[in-house]
Amino acid sequence: MSRRHKATIRDVATAAGVAVGTVSRVLNGSGAVAPQTASRVRQAIAVLGFMPDAAGRSLRSGASRAIGVLVPTLSNPIFARSLEGIERAAAQRGFSTVIASSGYDPVRELDVVATLVARGVEGLVLTLTDTKPDRIDAVAGHGVPFVLAYNQPKPNGGAPRFSLATVDSRVALQEATEQLIALGHRRVAFLGGAFASSDRSRARYEGYRAAMDAAGLPAWDPAEIPFDAQDEAFEAALGDLIGRLVAPTALICSNDLLGLHAVAAARRHGLAVPGDLSVVGFDGMPMARIAEPSLATVAQPARRMGEAAVDLLFGLIAGGPPRQLILPHTFLEGGTLAAARADADPLRAGSATILGPTKPNRSPR
């Protein structure tokens, strides 16, 4: 079963007694080939164990049969799962998937996209850190079809300029916040990934703020956690929230990873979840659902998102227009959710300064 030197199309042609062009036609189903000849060629292919070389094919036809994917990280299961959907959908169409991660670094991100393009991928599925027009333009400038996944660009009226598969993070988190408010919570804090590295995090904060505003409640400054040192920085941010004299009775987290850590940290600080603090996450990671208590969260269909992104991408590759797809989200109740206690003491001892919720005109930094 071992072959020293890979067979080329010429070897096949010789073995089948035909011209290389004919072999190519059989291979690609292009042009007409006599059934008899075709089967002779197929025979030779099988005998030699021939597989067409991707580089030669790509060089000549420009069709690399590969797509490129950029994710911020693979440590977050939500992106891993989405990638799984992408890889499957691509493989189904005979496309390979080249993967790269940005580590939430806006600079590396653009380099990585350029690298992917240089590889000759026919399309891209990207989760960018930032979706401001100039960044989108930088990507579009390569002239390679692309689809954004998970991103939350500011909507612009009129026909979409690029394709997108996502959920509406803003609305989703607004609804989640409303649930908390309906449960009697008035002091609701927000904990998110750094806005500079995640437009999702920012959109979710905006949804939170919209709900608080609508209810006439003061919105808090967001606690932003840098993505590169999530575990450690997280402790600090949560300690800060908890240390405030007017402590929150509920905490909204921009993803489940953060939510899970929040539950653990709150407990280490002696707070009961959900007794003293209700927690809501975002993503719907399976693992967060089987935790005890299960994490209340906004579920998004990660795998389907990946598949949908690939569908959109192939629409683009086929010459279709950009399309923006908003997939449905679901609010999942969970054990981390409880009604606000009527007896909650708004003032706690042990801190020198008096801190309370603030209403930022603009997010900090």
Next chain:
Amino acid sequence: MSRRHKATIRDVATAAGVAVGTVSRVLNGSGAVAPQTASRVRQAIAVLGFMPDAAGRSLRSGASRAIGVLVPTLSNPIFARSLEGIERAAAQRGFSTVIASSGYDPVRELDVVATLVARGVEGLVLTLTDTKPDRIDAVAGHGVPFVLAYNQPKPNGGAPRFSLATVDSRVALQEATEQLIALGHRRVAFLGGAFASSDRSRARYEGYRAAMDAAGLPAWDPAEIPFDAQDEAFEAALGDLIGRLVAPTALICSNDLLGLHAVAAARRHGLAVPGDLSVVGFDGMPMARIAEPSLATVAQPARRMGEAAVDLLFGLIAGGPPRQLILPHTFLEGGTLAAARADADPLRAGSATILGPTKPNRSPR
């Protein structure tokens, strides 16, 4: 910033007033180029935004600067994390990572490897379902350097025939089982992924059995969960274990995902963890550690494993000999671990048949 037609090396040569060969030399640092000329070339490259086309380069030089990775699934964070290590290590050397998943399907697995090879990858990092010699041979037959990750092939004396980065699952689980026995557990059951799709799972079972044997305790038949329907099938298997008249006081799971589900399921069945049932996992997923109670487990360095695999792979690509690397594992205590209760009632009502631990001469099927 947008360029309609990608610049070629010829465009650069023209712009810089040199020959294409010179540009190539600058690009690859091969041959000597006058510093002055070089900077002129670099200038032209920058102005034109030129990036060498991977297909052309690959076709000519045979160096695709890409590696291929095969994982069983990306839904298991342990593989996602390992992939992250692989991608990073590869990118650091200027290599792209082409990814594919087998879905634990031994047939698809070999196809996928062939596809990766046809893409022209210079090396492979694989986690195979099965590592019997004929399967290894099938992979080796492509003549592309490869490294196995996570796999647990039967050791063969003498110089290794292929490279490998893994932990010693057998020993690790033997140790974990010994811990359980030291805590007074005598009825210890094993829950694992289907052996036919995972040599890790099998090796772990063997470690479990070795420890039980050494302690003079009866080993149980493994409860095997198919990977394709883990969640549902899992319920059935655990129900089975729990339904036995002589129920286990401890459960060893071949991975953390299973372990987490086991804890949740046991609770749904009214069992206290660890009061009625101690549970141990395998992998050391961060998420399982922040769960409440934290999952006792055997931690393996997933990310480092990925990086190590790439190191080994480049050793191979550079012409070095195969090397097998066993990374260290760590037993992590956790809240799912408790001493066996002295008053544990070995007989429980409600079942018609009397089942107990069995000592299989050979694993079933």
Next chain:
DNA sequence: ATGAAAGCGCTAACAC
């Protein structure tokens, strides 16, 4: 329906 030949972008071998 099939063969012949050009050439995709690049690197490497050779000439100067």
Next chain:
DNA sequence: GTGTTAGCGCTTTCAT
């Protein structure tokens, strides 16, 4: 130190 050129494996005209 630099220019010229052949050709990697393939697809795709253009002939026939």
